[in-house]
Amino acid sequence: xxxxxxxxxxxxxxxxxxxxxxxxxxxxxxxxxxxxxxxxxxxxxxxxxxxxxxxxxxxxxxxxxxxxxxxxxxxxxxxxxxxxxxxxxxxxxxxxxxxxxxxxxxxxxxxxxxxxxxxxxxxxxxxxxxxxxxxxxxxxxxxxxxxxxxxxxxxxxxxxxxxxxx
Amino acid sequence: xxxxxxxxxxxxxxxxxxxxxxxxxxxxxxxxxxxxxxxxxxxxxxxxxxxxxxxxxxxxxxxxxxxxxxxxxxxxxxxxxxxxxxxxxxxxxxxxxxxxxxxxxxxxxxxxxxxxxxxxxxxxxxxxxxxxxxxxxxxxxxxxxxxxxxxxxxxxxxxxxxxxxxxxxxxxxxxxxxxxxxxxxxxxxxxxxxxxxxxxxxxxxxxxxxxxxxxxxxxxxxxxxxxxxxxxxxxxxxxxxxxxxxxxxxxxxxxxxxxxxxxxxxxxxxxxxxxxxxxxxxxxxxxxxxxxxxxxxxxxxxxxxxxxxxxxxxxxxxxxxxxxxxxxxxxxxxxxxxxxxxxxxxxxxxxxxxxxxxxxxxxxxxxxxxxxxxxxxxxxxxxxxxxxxxxxxxxxxxxxxxxxxxxxxxxxxxxxxxxxxxxxxxxxxxxxxxxxxxxxxxxxxxxxxxxxxxxxxxxxxxxxxxxxxxxxxxxxxxxxxxxxxxxxxxxxxxxxxxxxxxxxxxxxxxxxxxxxxxxxxxxxxxxxxxxxxxxxxxxxx
Numbered sequence: 001x002x003x004x005x006x007x008x009x010x011x012x013x014x015x016x017x018x019x020x021x022x023x024x025x026x027x028x029x030x031x032x033x034x035x036x037x038x039x040x041x042x043x044x045x046x047x048x049x050x051x052x053x054x055x056x057x058x059x060x061x062x063x064x065x066x067x068x069x070x071x072x073x074x075x076x077x078x079x080x081x082x083x084x085x086x087x088x089x090x091x092x093x094x095x096x097x098x099x100x101x102x103x104x105x106x107x108x109x110x111x112x113x114x115x116x117x118x119x120x121x122x123x124x125x126x127x128x129x130x131x132x133x134x135x136x137x138x139x140x141x142x143x144x145x146x147x148x149x150x151x152x153x154x155x156x157x158x159x160x161x162x163x164x165x166x
Numbered sequence: 167x168x169x170x171x172x173x174x175x176x177x178x179x180x181x182x183x184x185x186x187x188x189x190x191x192x193x194x195x196x197x198x199x200x201x202x203x204x205x206x207x208x209x210x211x212x213x214x215x216x217x218x219x220x221x222x223x224x225x226x227x228x229x230x231x232x233x234x235x236x237x238x239x240x241x242x243x244x245x246x247x248x249x250x251x252x253x254x255x256x257x258x259x260x261x262x263x264x265x266x267x268x269x270x271x272x273x274x275x276x277x278x279x280x281x282x283x284x285x286x287x288x289x290x291x292x293x294x295x296x297x298x299x300x301x302x303x304x305x306x307x308x309x310x311x312x313x314x315x316x317x318x319x320x321x322x323x324x325x326x327x328x329x330x331x332x333x334x335x336x337x338x339x340x341x342x343x344x345x346x347x348x349x350x351x352x353x354x355x356x357x358x359x360x361x362x363x364x365x366x367x368x369x370x371x372x373x374x375x376x377x378x379x380x381x382x383x384x385x386x387x388x389x390x391x392x393x394x395x396x397x398x399x400x401x402x403x404x405x406x407x408x409x410x411x412x413x414x415x416x417x418x419x420x421x422x423x424x425x426x427x428x429x430x431x432x433x434x435x436x437x438x439x440x441x442x443x444x445x446x447x448x449x450x451x452x453x454x455x456x457x458x459x460x461x462x463x464x465x466x467x468x469x470x471x472x473x474x475x476x477x478x479x480x481x482x483x484x485x486x487x488x489x490x491x492x493x494x495x496x497x498x499x500x501x502x503x504x505x506x507x508x509x510x511x512x513x514x515x516x517x518x519x520x521x522x523x524x525x526x527x528x529x530x531x532x533x534x535x536x537x538x539x540x541x542x543x544x545x546x547x548x549x550x551x552x553x554x555x556x557x558x559x560x561x562x563x564x565x566x567x568x569x570x571x572x573x574x575x576x577x578x579x580x581x582x583x584x585x586x587x588x589x590x591x592x593x594x595x596x597x598x599x600x601x602x603x604x605x606x607x608x609x610x611x612x613x614x615x616x617x618x619x620x621x622x623x624x625x626x627x628x629x630x631x632x633x634x635x636x637x638x639x640x641x642x643x644x645x646x647x648x649x650x651x652x653x654x655x656x657x658x659x660x661x662x663x664x665x666x667x668x669x670x671x672x673x674x675x676x677x678x679x680x681x682x683x684x685x686x687x688x689x690x691x692x693x694x695x696x697x698x699x700x701x702x703x704x705x706x707x
Contacts, residue, residue: 011344015281015293022285056471063468069290069310072344 003032003129004058005077005084005154008047009162011070012038019068020047029053029061033086033151041163044072048084048153073162077154084154087126089114090136093143094121102142109135120145128152169297170195170328173261174203176304179336182232184590186210186219190236191276192263195328208590208619211611213240215583217247217318220258222547222587225570226595228381230257230312231587237263238276241322242283246577248318249287253574254402255379257312259304264324267295281322289317297330302337309340314347315466316379347465351482356490358478359437362459363496366435368503369395372418374447375402375573376440376465376484385488386439387411392492394500395437396507398426400447401558402573403440410564415507419447421555421706425514429507439463440484443473444574463487518560524701526675529553529628532698533560533600535677536626539684541596542567545588549581549601551635552706553628557600568595579608585623586616593622596688603629603654613667622691627660630700638706664695673697 010016017036024031032050039046051061058076065074077084094102099121106113106123109131115122125135129152136144156162167175173196177185184206189197200207210216213235220231235244241262251258265274281293290310292303300323307319363369377386383406390397390407396415397407401422407414416426430436430451436458441447443462451474460476462469463484470479480487520528533556536546543566548557554571563569570588572580585599606627616623633652640649664671670692674680680698687694 018282019285026286056475060468060472063470063472067466067468069342069345 001052001054004051004053005082005152006049006051006062006065007075007077007082007154007156007162008049008065008071009039009073010045010047011072012043012045013070016045016070019070020049020065023064023068024061027060027064029057033149035151035153037153039163044163046162048077048151050152073164075156075162077156081158082154082156084152085126085128086132086152087124087150088132088136088147090123090125090139090147091145092121092123092139093119093145095119098142102139105135105138111135167332167334168195168199168328169300169330169332170199172300172332172334173304173323173328174199174205175334176301176336177205177232178203180230180304180308184208184223185232185234186216186223186587187234188213188216188236188240189234190238190240190263192237192240192265192325193234193261193328195325196234196261196263196323208615210583210615212609213243214246215579215609215612217244217251217258217260218577218580218583219587219590220260221247221251221254221256221580222570222584222589223591224256224258225568225584226545226588226591230259230308232259232261234261235263236276237265237280238278240276241280242278245283245287246575248284248320250572250575250577250580251318252287252289254375254572255316256318257316258318259307259311260318260320262320262322263328264293264322266326267324268326270324280320284320287318288320289315291320291322293322294324294327297327297332300327300332301335305337306340306342310342310345314345348467348481349465349483349486351463351480351487351490353490355478355480356487356494359461359480359491360494360496362435362461362478363393363395363437363498366459367500368433368506369435369437369500370415370429370433371395371397372400372430372436372438372441373397373403373406374400374439374441375406377403377406380440380465380484382440382485382488383407385485385492389488389492393496393498394504395498396429396500396504398429400441400573401571404558404569405563405567408564409562412504417558421446421558423514423516423559425511425516428510428514432506432510433458435459435461437461437463439488440465442469445473448474516559521701521704524704526699526701527677527680529556529698529700529704530560531677532626532628532680533557535681535684536598536600537562539688540567540598544568544596544598545570547571547581547585547588547597547599549599549605550576550578551602551604551633552630552638553600553602553605555635555706556628578605581605582609582616582623582625583612586612586619586621589621589623590619593691597622598624598626600626600628602634603627603631603658603660604633606660607654607658610663613664613669616693617667617669620693622693624687624693625695627695627697628700629660629697630702630704631655631657632702634702634704635706637702660695660697670694671697673699675699
């Protein structure tokens with residue numbers, strides 16, 4: 001099983017998200033994360049979907065997505081020809097004895113401190129799965145209270161665009 | 167113009183002549199507009215049958231069938247029909263009423279999220295929130311339903327949207343960014359197919375329902391005869407190849423002919439056209455030699471590689487691809503392979519034999535008799551269960567004959583409304599409906615529609631007072647006599663029941679009386695019911 005990142009251009013209609021999520025559930029495809037947002041064209045939205053599977057499953061997912069009328073384009077964001085990042089907020093236990101240690105590690109990872117309380121910190125980090133994984137691991141000993149990951153979002157490198165009508 | 171009127175106007179622009187419907191509060195404006203239209207409205211008796219009528223209509227005319235239901239229970243009742251049409255790729259537009267836009271999401275009276283509910287089994291669906299979008303959406307709905315891989319499209323329209331005033335302009339063209347089906351086959355792939363055929367010693371064409379949907383029967387036959395390749399059908403593909411042709415090699419699948427499955431097992435090149443390799447049909451394929459070459463021709467790219475891995479895929483319309491293949495003018499000699507097929511046929515003969523120990527009528531002979539007596543341009547509409555398998559295996563389809571059934575979803579009670587829809591679409595066609603006593607009791611009310619509209623279908627009721635197919639499966643899975651929940655114990659007097667609807671009913675228990683009755687009823691164009699009593703222990707095979 002491998003991790004694949006798909007980028008979709010879809011019509012910005014109500015219900016399109018449920019249609020796509022429903023497709024994954026119905027056909028037993030594993031969705032790892034899904035992000036959606038508006039684009040330069042307000043009638044269109046863009047989704048980044050991370051899926052877990054093999055080549056054959058990926059092929060079916062792409063074909064089934066393409067069958068949806070509201071899906072305009074589906075491409076795979078391969079690691080070499082695209083960039084993809086994820087945002088994570090981590091709330092970690094921090095007192096006088098550990099705070100500076102946490103800040104030091106955060107600086108190495110270029111994580112931002114976005115909230116400070118007397119017994120906790122919230123850290124903001126952007127990166128790929130490896131970087132985020134490594135950072136989380138280092139935070140674990142301090143006591144991670146909770147975290148939220150945005151799911152990956154990405155673009156193809158170079159001047160190629162998904163919306164060819166432009 | 168009132169939006170409701172605009173909707174009907176759109177239907178008129180799409181040349182809709184018959185519309186099947188069941189009214190309710192949420193479609194009142196639509197019905198008011200319909201009252202003033204020339205479109206014939208057929209009031210069905212249950213929305214569960216509604217979509218099946220439209221399906222029979224669509225499969226006769228090769229055009230989109232249309233039906234209307236109200237919101238809530240009206241809409242949810244159509245779901246089975248929609249799913250049936252979806253799995254068999256039948257073009258249908260379903261218009262449902264919805265509660266007023268401001269009430270959506272409040273669990274209002276007769277509110278149901280039919281768009282959400284039908285997402286898995288519609289090709290596409292819409293909830294119209296802005297009345298100005300109606301002409302575009304209806305135009306798109308018809309285009310989507312009857313192009314590419316065909317299928318049902320649902321348009322849900324809130325009542326207040328139907329009542330809004332709009333400026334009516336029916337769009338000339340459809341332009342949907344995300345919907346551009348491929349019709350023409352890739353030239354390079356066509357060439358590769360030809361090369362594969364040249365290299366093959368034992369090729370078989372496996373033709374599915376796509377041949378019929380693409381109206382490619384003539385092309386299929388021409389290509390098969392030109393190249394001398396035998397043709398095997400799937401259940402949905404029956405009728406795609408004339409069964410009088412010497413190249414016709416039967417029906418494949420777990421309920422197909424044994425000889426056809428054996429032919430599939432021995433082929434070295436399987437040319438699949440418009441078939442989706444479903445688990446039932448492709449059951450025999452497991453015996454295939456692993457070095458076999460697979461060619462898959464389908465309008466739907468997602469079908470290619472979904473169930474079986476293919477060596478050579480080609481996406482496009484079956485008719486256009488077959489035409490392109492015919493142009494290559496390939497003449498081959500596979501006589502040795504055809505001789506082998508003849509031998510296989512002799513090893514696994516198709517027999518009409520009565521099952522030893524059974525009394526009453528032989529269902530295989532009933533179907534055979536229909537096959538002998540029905541016109542050359544007639545249609546047999548089979549239901550689901552044992553009757554479906556007997557009909558598929560023993561009714562010979564040739565010439566302009568048709569055979570239709572619910573192949574994918576296996577929906578009981580499909581056949582009666584579908585047969586009626588077909589007969590209404592083409593009153594000239596002789597339509598015979600074969601069903602079991604289980605299915606029949608699911609859609610009794612539709613007899614009123616048959617009578618009311620003088621739909622001259624002949625219902626052949628194979629009555630064994632059991633859910634025979636399930637009973638057979640219980641026998642196979644759990645041992646002799648371990649039956650449960652399959653007895654339709656109460657023997658309905660079906661003849662009297664038919665007569666209650668002023669439909670002539672007959673009960674027969676031997677072939678001689680059946681022949682006599684059948685001969686008589688096929689002479690006229692009146693609806694009738696012939697109850698044929700069959701031994702409950704008569705097995706499917």
